[in-house]
Amino acid sequence: MNLVPMRFKGVEWHHNPREISFTCEQSVNELGAPFGKAYIQNTGRKNTVIRGEGELYGDDCAEQFARLLKLFKEGGAGILAIPKLGAVYAVFENLKLKGYPKPDVLTYSFVFREVMEKAADNFPKTCQAAAGDTLWDISYRFGKPIDRLIALNPWVKRPDENLGGMEVSLC
Secondary structure, three states, rough: OOOOOOOEEEEEOOOOOOEEEEOOOEEEEEOOOOOOOEEEEEEEOOOEEEEEEEEEEEEOHHHHHHHHHHHHHHHOOOEEEEOOOEEEEEEEEEEEEEEOOOOOEEEEEEEEEEOOOOOOOOOOOOOOOOOOOOOOHHHHHHOOOOHHHHOOOOOOOOOOOOOOOEEEOOO
């Protein structure tokens, strides 16, 4: 299977990271009560933190890192599409160059933090893809699993294909 590359705000990683971890937590408080009793209060989910590490390869590895650095410095939230794991609306929180770069290999690490927003209450059956939209973008925007959108839109060859102006089935 040929995995699509990881992508954030239209910038693709030439090589998917070697390691990715997701940290998902609930905000839980323990409230003490008389006579040794305690009550647990779950106040909801915290933002997911996505960490990773990998290498950039090739004669242009420094340019690849420069593109990631430019993306980091631009700031703002966007859709982070990770192969086999789906899409997350996130901000680029940390980018680190690790060790001393070699002429054709550069090791780096990154951190993204999910931006939690309330999902829309009404779900249309189809949508018109905006310029630059992919199935990953639509998956996040409408809260639909990417596998479901692929099944509903068999004419789409790759989930990272530009669908600008086309009608996409959502259910």
